[in-house]
Amino acid sequence: MQLFLRSIKSIFLSALFILIGISILVAAVFLIAFLWSVNDGQYDDDYTPSVRMLFDDELTSDNTESITEK
Amino acid sequence: MIFTGTKFFFIKTSVKAFPTCFHCGDDCTTLIIKGEKNFCCEGCKQVYLLLNENNLCSYYNFEKNPGIKVKGKFLNNRFDYLDDDAVIQKLISFRSDSQTNVSFLLPQMHCSSCIFLLENLHRINPGITSSQTNFQRKEVFISYNETLISLREVVELLAFIGYEPFISLSDSGQKKDSKFDRKQIFKIGVAGFCFSNIMMLSFPEYFSGGIIEEHGLKETFSWIIFGLSLPVLFYSASDIFRTAFKGLQQKSVNIDAPIALAIIITFCRSYYEIITGTGAGYLDSGSGIIFFILIGRWFQNKTYEALSFDRDYQSYFPLGVTVLRNKKEVNIPATKLCKGDIIVVKNEEMVPADAVLVNGQAFIDYSFVSGENIPLTKSVGDIIYAGGKQIGASLKLQVVKESSQSYITRLWNNEVFGKSKNAAKSFIHPWSRYFTTALFIVATGAAIFWYLNDPSKIWPVITSVLIVACPCSLLLSATFTFGNMQRIFGKHKLFLKNATVIETLAGIDTIVFDKTGTITQSNIADIKFTGEDLTLDEKLLLKKITAQSSHTYSKLITSSFEDEVMNDEVAAINDFKEYAGKGISATVNNIPVKVGAPTFINKNGKSISKNEGSRVHVMIGDSPKGYFEIQNKYREGFEDLVRELHKSNYEMHVLSGDNDAERQRLREIFNSKSSLCFNASPQDKLDYIKKLQDAGKKVLMIGDGLNDSGALMQSNVGIAVSNNAARFTPACDAIIDGEAVYKTARFIDYAKAGKKVVAAGFALSILYNFIGLSFAVQGKLDPVVAAILMPASSISIVALASLLSSFVARLKKL
Numbered sequence: 032m033q034l035f036l037r038s039i040k041s042i043f044l045s046a047l048f049i050l051i052g053i054s055i056l057v058a059a060v061f062l063i064a065f066l067w068s069v070n071d072g073q074y075d076d077d078y079t080p081s082v083r084m085l086f087d088d089e090l091t092s093d094n095t096e097s098i099t100e101k
Numbered sequence: 102m103i104f105t106g107t108k109f110f111f112i113k114t115s116v117k118a119f120p121t122c123f124h125c126g127d128d129c130t131t132l133i134i135k136g137e138k139n140f141c142c143e144g145c146k147q148v149y150l151l152l153n154e155n156n157l158c159s160y161y162n163f164e165k166n167p168g169i170k171v172k173g174k175f176l177n178n179r180f181d182y183l184d185d186d187a188v189i190q191k192l193i194s195f196r197s198d199s200q201t202n203v204s205f206l207l208p209q210m211h212c213s214s215c216i217f218l219l220e221n222l223h224r225i226n227p228g229i230t231s232s233q234t235n236f237q238r239k240e241v242f243i244s245y246n247e248t249l250i251s252l253r254e255v256v257e258l259l260a261f262i263g264y265e266p267f268i269s270l271s272d273s274g275q276k277k278d279s280k281f282d283r284k285q286i287f288k289i290g291v292a293g294f295c296f297s298n299i300m301m302l303s304f305p306e307y308f309s310g311g312i313i314e315e316h317g318l319k320e321t322f323s324w325i326i327f328g329l330s331l332p333v334l335f336y337s338a339s340d341i342f343r344t345a346f347k348g349l350q351q352k353s354v355n356i357d358a359p360i361a362l363a364i365i366i367t368f369c370r371s372y373y374e375i376i377t378g379t380g381a382g383y384l385d386s387g388s389g390i391i392f393f394i395l396i397g398r399w400f401q402n403k404t405y406e407a408l409s410f411d412r413d414y415q416s417y418f419p420l421g422v423t424v425l426r427n428k429k430e431v432n433i434p435a436t437k438l439c440k441g442d443i444i445v446v447k448n449e450e451m452v453p454a455d456a457v458l459v460n461g462q463a464f465i466d467y468s469f470v471s472g473e474n475i476p477l478t479k480s481v482g483d484i485i486y487a488g489g490k491q492i493g494a495s496l497k498l499q500v501v502k503e504s505s506q507s508y509i510t511r512l513w514n515n516e517v518f519g520k521s522k523n524a525a526k527s528f529i530h531p532w533s534r535y536f537t538t539a540l541f542i543v544a545t546g547a548a549i550f551w552y553l554n555d556p557s558k559i560w561p562v563i564t565s566v567l568i569v570a571c572p573c574s575l576l577l578s579a580t581f582t583f584g585n586m587q588r589i590f591g592k593h594k595l596f597l598k599n600a601t602v603i604e605t606l607a608g609i610d611t612i613v614f615d616k617t618g619t620i621t622q623s624n625i626a627d628i629k630f631t632g633e634d635l636t637l638d639e640k641l642l643l644k645k646i647t648a649q650s651s652h653t654y655s656k657l658i659t660s661s662f663e664d665e666v667m668n669d670e671v672a673a674i675n676d677f678k679e680y681a682g683k684g685i686s687a688t689v690n691n692i693p694v695k696v697g698a699p700t701f702i703n704k705n706g707k708s709i710s711k712n713e714g715s716r717v718h719v720m721i722g723d724s725p726k727g728y729f730e731i732q733n734k735y736r737e738g739f740e741d742l743v744r745e746l747h748k749s750n751y752e753m754h755v756l757s758g759d760n761d762a763e764r765q766r767l768r769e770i771f772n773s774k775s776s777l778c779f780n781a782s783p784q785d786k787l788d789y790i791k792k793l794q795d796a797g798k799k800v801l802m803i804g805d806g807l808n809d810s811g812a813l814m815q816s817n818v819g820i821a822v823s824n825n826a827a828r829f830t831p832a833c834d835a836i837i838d839g840e841a842v843y844k845t846a847r848f849i850d851y852a853k854a855g856k857k858v859v860a861a862g863f864a865l866s867i868l869y870n871f872i873g874l875s876f877a878v879q880g881k882l883d884p885v886v887a888a889i890l891m892p893a894s895s896i897s898i899v900a901l902a903s904l905l906s907s908f909v910a911r912l913k914k915l
Contacts, residue, residue: 048321055298062294069286079236082213
């Protein structure tokens, strides 16, 4: 019985080691993603893109007025 | 006296009868109708037509009347210097056969419509491959194909649609800043990542009370923490070590030195514990501290990207000059200008170098250089100094000195411009010195005590004392308070160069004002008539004559009659003559009329009075009728500001480059203790400030224009006034919007209160230090105590600093 408990414990323990490794790895992925986005200049301008988005529709419609010279 | 105080606005006359321009929103005094839209001028209409032709009329949908009026005539060869290859090389950032990249600063960018238009330049000219804007930096990044469009044509297109780029060949420092900023964020990111993971891995240690039964688990955690702490120590904290080392090299202890010491001790002891397996170390609190310090610095150093605080004269001077060579006008870069060249200066253009007038009628506006209000007449043979602006027909001048040697630019050779101004050391530095001294006393005391009782505990106690009593909370209190204050100042349109300006501002005891453009509003004037009553007919007559002239004063007089004389009969004007710098004469309905300077209106060969200030005399028939007095309007709330400052006992000075015509008026505002000084040259202004400083005064200089630049540099705090913060201001410590000048007293008050907020943060941090030290000297500083105490103190100090500084701002009505 005791042997059984101990073996379960050791299984959990080794699982813990793996999980810690994975958790740090996942966190590191996010860190790299963050650094990448900073390097890419995503945070250099936090206003213009929000406005730029609104222009997409405008360009497709043709709204040139025909003006005749008087 | 007939009428007084008719307000006159150069920029906008708000008479409701006129329809507004579809493009720029100005009133259309001369109406141009195209389709069903109204335009105020040909320029606006042309831009509209261009946009319409290229299906870009959405420009007008995002904002109402978003356009920018193109002022003055569009001169064909203004940008010819951009064809010069050396100039192109300086401006562009990348060049290949099919693509060239360039970025420009466009101060006119102001709304979403602007972004729309500027990002669709490729639709107007297919030579432009793409264009991208950065609204906050007011920059546009354009890539174009050099085989289809030249750099000059790109600039001309931008200027045509109203966004004339600000081109300077000396302003190249801006790009580096963003790289530096990113590096800082990198360090914060790495520190944050490591700190949070170390914290997480430390929890088992804390919750188990330091006893983890499972074999290998504790060691694994320790070694992972060890690994994670390395990038924090060697990468994130590198700036702290660097500044501390630099300080020590100059034999001074700055705030970074004790912090660097604390970090080194924390990490060394922790590494020792981990390697010997005797404990878990304090790496979580250690990396946490570094993380908080970095965030604080970043918060404090956030700057205003669109503003530039260190421009020199080159930013003001024209880059291209029209030179006469082989009887042909060519446009060359100003730097290639040589002594002896004949240059052509057109209406509204600036004279780029000291030169002798060869041909033409010069009417030079020196207001930017010297602060004088009234344009001066110069005749052939006179020297015209660089920086003057010609008003009227074009001139031919012969250059006598190169731009860099001219009268105004010589100011920049003064040593003031050479040294960077940071003489006033932050008051947290002496504090950190006291702190460090006290700390060493405590540490030695504890060491002596334990030497007598239990020598084995000496090293653990000393290191724990140094670990827990980190002065970083002092630093955090200052960085967050000043950072937050800088934002609040910015919200009220006082833009500081950096946070140390707040401290210097708090120590001010003397305030020096410039007159033109600072106390007065440069484009708004009051006009007052003194003399005999004018009949309605006479007013009409005057209005008719002055309307013929384009002189500023004539325009002022014309518009002062706007409300009264509505009868627009056509009067017969004969013999209209304008004498530059003197006045105008004409015969209306057979009555001779003269308007102008007193020496011009002479009666029987004698002038009626001396030339004085800004007065325009009138003579109808042969009787002098009186004079118009043109007074600059003082900024709104200025009198109240002076009253407030008087109450707080500041010493005040007015330092003007203009004549003393307004002495009387200023005397009424300023009390007898203040001194008024007129006719000061730029060098005089600098010397004046220096004299005040030599007498032990801490001087705040508020001014605008090039003529103040020496004084702004010399003063302890130099604030440049600008009506549009994105425009160009001389080198200074802060830029204030013209409309916020009346808040100056409150700004100084707030800066003073800010120091107290920092002190309150200090008090709190010292309280925490006491608690921490009381554990440390007993040798009971468990990692868990440090791990709770240090973040708690950091966070509560940050909260106190930010909340209190915001609260004080509200208290001071900011």
